[in-house]
Amino acid sequence: MGSATHDILSNGDDRQPVFNVGLDSAETMSLETYTFPSERLKKVLSDPSKTPLVLVSCGSFSPPTNLHLRMFEEAADYCEFETNYEVVGGFFSPVGDAYKKAGLAPAHHRIKMTRIAVQDSSTWIGVDPWEPLHKEYLPTVKVLDHFQYELNDVMGGIETPSGEKKRIHVALLAGADLIQTMSTPGLWAAEDLNRILGHYGAFILERSGTDIDDALLTLQQYKDNIRVIPQLIQNDVSSTKIRLFRKRGKSIRYYIPDKVVDYIYEHDLYLDDDKKQSEKGKEKAPSEPSGSSVVTAAS
16 A cells, blocks of 8 residues: 555644645645646637636546546537637646545545546646645635636736737536536525626536436526536446445446556555545534535536
8 A cells, every 4th residue: 555645744633734746746735835737728829819718627536537537528629619718728626625525535645646637648637736735625616716816816817829918717617416506595605606607607517317407497597607518428437436336346447547546556545435434524514505616527
């Protein structure tokens, strides 16, 4: 079993987490030393007539699956052919350890697995550790606000071919399950919902077995900002199913990236997480009305 000390420095439950900067780096990062991972962002907008867009997927990613990766590709295709957006980047934002959920592996493992998942398979999807670098739970709206701040206030947007700067629009990328929770009265804070769907908007990937028509009816005031992406090839793989297969000793290969499979085996993840998480779950979990960061297409 690999030692977790190479991935995270333990500094006590009452202090902020500290993670490794990257896959092959011994350098560490805390909130105080955090830098936004902009290396995979497009540097110049190809079509100045289009609105630059960054897609952000918030979730557990415990573990990340091929469907999590596929969501970004489906959304990029949809934007190219159905909208006036030009996708200039995409990010996984794994939820922090403060969110008590069954099957939630420690954040340093989930950050490492999402980085492994995109390292060789994508040139434009990155992983932002800002959310799990907080010891407290962060609602989705704060994560989206963070991206807007880093992309536009700090970086100044994206350069156009003429050398001018254009603001980047940030949008939430998620699965059909998310819209169903958003339409449930009292589950999300009204002000958070209004900012997420009213200001940022969401790209929602259809999921087999999930009917979102009723949910969309409940969210009619945001209908222009909710774009539903049809899943042309049905895929219902989920992290929950992967964990169940793992617990039962079944193969998980080809449902998730190969190197993520290797990492799970190396670190003995998901063998008995139900038991461990039931103990962790005795602590008070963050309330749902603030907006859950962990409901995604395949959680």
